Amino acid sequence: MSAKKPTVAVYKFSSCDGCQLSILNMEDELLELAEVVDIAYFLEATRAQKPGPYDLALVEGSITTPHEIEKIKQVRSQAKTVIALGTCATSGGIQALRNFASAEEYAKTVYPSPEYLQYLDSATPISEHIQVDLELWGCPVNKKQMAEVIVALLNNRKPNLPPYSVCLECKRRLTVCVLVDRDIPCLGPVTQAGCSAICPAMGRGCYGCFGPARESNIESLMAVLKEKERYPGEIMRLFRGISGYSPAFKDAAESLSGEKVTA
Amino acid sequence: MTTTATPIQNDISNPGILLRPKWAEVTEITPEADGIATYWLRFINSSDQQEFHFNPGQFNMLYLPGFGEAAISISSDPQDHEKLGHTIRFVGNVTRAVSRLKVGDVVGLRGPFGSCWPMSELEGKDVFIACGGIGLPPLRPAIYKIMRNREKYGKVTLLYGARTSSDLMFPREYEVWRKAQIDVEVTVDRGDANWSGRVGVVPMWFYHFRIDPRKTAVLTCGPEIMIRFVIFEAMARRVPVESIYVSLERNMKCGQGSCGHCQMGPYFICREGPVFRFDELQSFFNVEEF
Amino acid sequence: MQNETLPEIGSTITIEKSTMNEILLRLKQNGFLTIGPRIENETLIYGAIENLEDLPRGYTTEQKPGYFRLFRDRHSRYFDIIPGAQSWKQFLFPSCVELFSLRRITNSWEFAPRAVETPKFAFIGVRACELAAIQIQDAIFMREDFTDPIYQARRAHTFIISVNCTHPADTCFCLSMECGPQVRQGFDLNISELDNVFALTIGSELGRKLMAGLSFDDASGYVLASVDQKIGNARRQMKRNLNTQDLPELILENLDHPYWNEIGKRCLSCTNCTQVCPTCFCWNVTDESSLDGKSTCRERVWDSCFNPDYSYQAGGNTRPTIYSRYRQWASHKLGTWKQQFGTLGCTGCGRCITWCPAEIDITEEINNLGNEVKR
Numbered sequence: 001m002s003a004k005k006p007t008v009a010v011y012k013f014s015s016c017d018g019c020q021l022s023i024l025n026m027e028d029e030l031l032e033l034a035e036v037v038d039i040a041y042f043l044e045a046t047r048a049q050k051p052g053p054y055d056l057a058l059v060e061g062s063i064t065t066p067h068e069i070e071k072i073k074q075v076r077s078q079a080k081t082v083i084a085l086g087t088c089a090t091s092g093g094i095q096a097l098r099n100f101a102s103a104e105e106y107a108k109t110v111y112p113s114p115e116y117l118q119y120l121d122s123a124t125p126i127s128e129h130i131q132v133d134l135e136l137w138g139c140p141v142n143k144k145q146m147a148e149v150i151v152a153l154l155n156n157r158k159p160n161l162p163p164y165s166v167c168l169e170c171k172r173r174l175t176v177c178v179l180v181d182r183d184i185p186c187l188g189p190v191t192q193a194g195c196s197a198i199c200p201a202m203g204r205g206c207y208g209c210f211g212p213a214r215e216s217n218i219e220s221l222m223a224v225l226k227e228k229e230r231y232p233g234e235i236m237r238l239f240r241g242i243s244g245y246s247p248a249f250k251d252a253a254e255s256l257s258g259e260k261v262t263a
Numbered sequence: 264m265t266t267t268a269t270p271i272q273n274d275i276s277n278p279g280i281l282l283r284p285k286w287a288e289v290t291e292i293t294p295e296a297d298g299i300a301t302y303w304l305r306f307i308n309s310s311d312q313q314e315f316h317f318n319p320g321q322f323n324m325l326y327l328p329g330f331g332e333a334a335i336s337i338s339s340d341p342q343d344h345e346k347l348g349h350t351i352r353f354v355g356n357v358t359r360a361v362s363r364l365k366v367g368d369v370v371g372l373r374g375p376f377g378s379c380w381p382m383s384e385l386e387g388k389d390v391f392i393a394c395g396g397i398g399l400p401p402l403r404p405a406i407y408k409i410m411r412n413r414e415k416y417g418k419v420t421l422l423y424g425a426r427t428s429s430d431l432m433f434p435r436e437y438e439v440w441r442k443a444q445i446d447v448e449v450t451v452d453r454g455d456a457n458w459s460g461r462v463g464v465v466p467m468w469f470y471h472f473r474i475d476p477r478k479t480a481v482l483t484c485g486p487e488i489m490i491r492f493v494i495f496e497a498m499a500r501r502v503p504v505e506s507i508y509v510s511l512e513r514n515m516k517c518g519q520g521s522c523g524h525c526q527m528g529p530y531f532i533c534r535e536g537p538v539f540r541f542d543e544l545q546s547f548f549n550v551e552e553f
Numbered sequence: 554m555q556n557e558t559l560p561e562i563g564s565t566i567t568i569e570k571s572t573m574n575e576i577l578l579r580l581k582q583n584g585f586l587t588i589g590p591r592i593e594n595e596t597l598i599y600g601a602i603e604n605l606e607d608l609p610r611g612y613t614t615e616q617k618p619g620y621f622r623l624f625r626d627r628h629s630r631y632f633d634i635i636p637g638a639q640s641w642k643q644f645l646f647p648s649c650v651e652l653f654s655l656r657r658i659t660n661s662w663e664f665a666p667r668a669v670e671t672p673k674f675a676f677i678g679v680r681a682c683e684l685a686a687i688q689i690q691d692a693i694f695m696r697e698d699f700t701d702p703i704y705q706a707r708r709a710h711t712f713i714i715s716v717n718c719t720h721p722a723d724t725c726f727c728l729s730m731e732c733g734p735q736v737r738q739g740f741d742l743n744i745s746e747l748d749n750v751f752a753l754t755i756g757s758e759l760g761r762k763l764m765a766g767l768s769f770d771d772a773s774g775y776v777l778a779s780v781d782q783k784i785g786n787a788r789r790q791m792k793r794n795l796n797t798q799d800l801p802e803l804i805l806e807n808l809d810h811p812y813w814n815e816i817g818k819r820c821l822s823c824t825n826c827t828q829v830c831p832t833c834f835c836w837n838v839t840d841e842s843s844l845d846g847k848s849t850c851r852e853r854v855w856d857s858c859f860n861p862d863y864s865y866q867a868g869g870n871t872r873p874t875i876y877s878r879y880r881q882w883a884s885h886k887l888g889t890w891k892q893q894f895g896t897l898g899c900t901g902c903g904r905c906i907t908w909c910p911a912e913i914d915i916t917e918e919i920n921n922l923g924n925e926v927k928r
Contacts, residue, residue, distance in 0.1 A: 029844055032843065032844040032845060033844055035844075035845065036844055036845050147844060148841075150844065151329075151842050151843070151844050151846065154844075154846065155329060155330075155842070155846050156360075156363065157329070157330055157356055157359075157360055158356045160839060160840070162862075163860070163861045163862050164824065164857075164859075164860040164861060164862065165821075165822075165823050165824065167821075167823040167824050167825050167828070168823075168824040168828065168855075168856075168857055168860060171638075171648070171824065171825065171828030171829065171855070172648040172649055172828070172854055172855050173648070174598070174639060174643055174648060176596045176597070176598065176637060176638045176639070177621075177638060177825060177908055177910065179910045180619055180620060180621050180638075180907065180908050180909075180910060181596050181621050181622075181637075181638070186910075188823070189821040189823035189825075189910060190821070190823075203594060213861075214861060215822065215861040215873075215875070216821065216822060216823075217818075217819075217820060217821045217822055217875055219818075220818065220819050220820070220821055220911050221821055221910070221911075224619070224821075224910050224911050224912075280702050281652050281701065281702055281703060281853070282652055282653075282838060282851065282853075283652070283653060283664070286661055286662065307661065328655045328657075328662050328840065328842070328849045329840050329842040329846060329849045330840065331838075331839070331840055332838075352867075354867035354868070355866075355867040358867070367660060368660060369660055369661040369662065371662070486868075512866065512868075513864065513866065513871065514863070514864050514865055514866040514871070516836075516837060516838055517836075517838070519699045520696075520698075520699060521693070521694070521699060521701060521834075521836075522835060522836050522837065522838070522856070523834060523835030523836070523856070523858070524835065524837075524856070524863060524864065526881075526885065526889075528805075528884075528889050529889040529892035529893055531893075534698075546805070547805070547808060550808045550809055551809075551877070552871065552872050552873065552874060552877035553808060553871075553872075553877070553880075553881070
């Protein structure tokens with residue numbers, strides 16, 4: 001570690017601020033973090049700003065407006081390393097539901113004067129616009145993973161992010177499988193671990209916010225879940241949820257619905 | 264399995280003894296080739312240093328706190344009790360961190376683990392060592408052992424291959440080995456202006472050597488594809504499978520045959536291996552992804 | 554009647570069911586953590602039990618491939634329940650345990666001092682298949698050439714009250730594996746539950762001493778015959794069968810068989826089977842370092858041969874496909890395990906069948922493989 005502390009900037013795009021709150025929520029570690037990095041730009045936390053360039057940019061949110069396309073390019077040009085933070089930034093998030101429908105229709109339904117809105121027809125992950133050095137999934141991101149990524153970066157090593165599915169984490173905390181025990185549709189078997197399997201531990205099915213696990217067998221899980229479907233379209237909607245615009249889940253939902261979607 | 268490792272009897276009053284390393288200091292760093300260097304280590308605690316004995320072919324688990332452990336074969340002379348050499352290629356998370364170490368830095372060590380080259384069974388035989396790339400370091404202690412007891416072995420040949428001449432490891436030692444009546448034959452996959460020697464892969468050149476299959480033992484280590492072809496060629500030359508020895512590499516976490524990662528069929532590579540007599544592996548060696 | 558003398562080891566006595574509460578109390582007074590099946594969040598787990606009323610009395614489980622349900626039945630027995638996803642493994646081989654912590658000092662590291670307290674467990678209601686699984690793990694973690702200090706410290710003081718199984722689930726096949734339903738050895742006390750009494754077989758000196766001053770009778774011929782009859786019924790009820798004849802050979806000689814690919818298409822590679830398996834022992838170790846990099850904690854966690862990282866090393870993955878991971882698991886359990894530890898790695902508890910979301914049934918798959926090979 002050099003004597004000068006690396007500078008960090010935190011940006012928000014279209015999102016709920018939840019991932020930024022996760023950073024603030026690091027509490028004890030936040031003080032440690034402030035000792036090892038220089039938080040130069042973080043509007044959610046402080047109005048004090050230091051000019052770039054920065055060593056690290058943490059980016060929350062997806063790209064949904066023309067202005068954001070410009071802004072994200074600036075972020076890239078100002079930062080040595082860019083980390084996309086959370087499911088919006090990594091897969092488009094819940095906003096990306098518009099990619100499977102008409103954004104215009106949605107706008108009309110929600111706003112009395114939609115003509116004042118400036119928006120794109122689709123909500124897209126950061127990586128569709130700039131080169132992203134690391135993606136940290138989750139809605140919101142897990143604060144332990146957040147810390148791990150920063151420690152890894154500071155120590156010049158690969159962060160220890162699990163490649164396996166939620167199931168392994170779920171069993172490690174001795175949770176009884178909700179899919180087998182209660183027929184609750186669960187994306188755990190095909191979703192990346194890292195959340196410490198909180199949803200199944202609360203008796204809920206995983207809805208895939210950590211995105212598709214690599215080397216998982218989505219096709220087989222689709223067949224399994226289809227058997228347990230409680231109402232038509234339930235499983236299709238489960239895949240087309242918060243990570244629904246990630247290629248693997250997008251394909252799954254398409255094959256379940258029989259419709260091909262181009263956003 | 265050519266030897267059994269020393270029993271690991273732990274003090275049950277202290278669960279923390281599991282995977283607990285001893286500390287060693289980097290005393291010297293010798294660059295060997297592009298992205299490869301030998302790290303010479305010496306235990307901080309002198310009694311650890313005195314108690315440490317290993318056999319050619321065995322490995323240590325090298326630990327960098329925060330990064331984890333990596334299994335690294337010992338590449339130095341087993342008779343040298345002053346320092347331990349580990350020749351390391353910087354490819355993984357741990358080994359890339361090793362590349363940033365400086366002389367005086369401290370690492371954790373556990374070991375030695377695993378089986379060794381069958382040095383006493385080889386006595387009276389011709390020894391043919393066929394290795395490639397990073398496969399030479401685990402065999403270097405065997406070469407030293409042969410040199411110290413040269414009269415006990417018959418004809419000894421080292422056939423070593425690397426991608427290019429600048430990837431060849433320990434080049435300064437070849438002359439020393441030759442003086443000890445070891446036939447050192449070196450080949451590169453791709454020749455260049457600096458190279459006037461052999462060009463071609465190890466199994467191909469292996470074919471060109473005269474060996475007496477009845478009294479020759481073949482020792483091989485290197486990329487898995489090379490190992491497969493060396494074994495194929497050796498068997499084609501009617502070397503009995505009982506005279507072919509191979510050192511394998513797998514993902515290892517504990518070194519004690521406990522964590523399960525390095526299994527290949529019935530073997531824990533870290534315990535029954537890494538050195539095997541080929542007949543022990545033959546029945547499943549060619550099964551894909553096993 | 555109040556007994557002056559203690560029962561002999563190997564003998565069977567009968568006790569009133571309520572006497573078991575006294576036994577549990579005595580265990581606790583002896584510093585044991587009494588653990589047994591209990592219902593929590595509407596499902597079956599293993600957890601601390603204070604007395605018999607904490608047990609899932611009157612409950613039964615229905616188990617099928619990929620299916621588990623707990624329901625109240627008409628009986629009022631305490632131990633009629635077939636175990637759920639959890640196993641005793643989690644106590645002897647914890648799913649996550651800190652090994653040590655290190656602190657940076659100038660250019661070296663020092664071990665942070667820590668007090669390690671090893672809990673003393675009393676397992677209440679261990680089935681024959683589960684006892685066999687504990688013995689299989691004993692052979693892994695307490696080998697001649699390697700002892701796992703965490704396992705050994707916990708196992709050394711474990712008190713086991715086993716129970717004969719009288720109502721196997723649909724997924725059970727302990728008979729094929731010769732591990733049940735009757736408990737044979739390795740217990741301190743063994744329960745056979747009849748409607749009104751427990752028949753209790755004394756298995757150890759400690760088990761025997763616990764009976765001091767308690768009222769018990771020698772088991773009558775009628776009681777012993779009733780116990781035999783119930784175990785006999787359990788044997789007959791067990792429909793699932795794994796043909797174990799030449800089993801390691803069948804698997805190891807057919808590693809290249811295309812049938813493995815068929816299983817690989819359905820396998821989720823989710824790791825569930827390995828995590829609920831009471832004999833699976835693979836583990837991984839990870840470092841968790843503080844933000845300033847000045848301290849790090851080394852932890853051991855359960856791992857699985859279905860984890861994509863399991864066999865990853867610089868240069869590639871030994872088992873990049875799902876079929877090869879399933880084959881590794883099955884060929885280990887039912888094949889190479891024998892060479893490693895002298896027994897097969899399966900006790901027929903059926904957990905991997907019940908808890909596989911994709912309903913993959915190892916008995917069916919291996920029997921199918923056998924049939925495919927013969928064709």
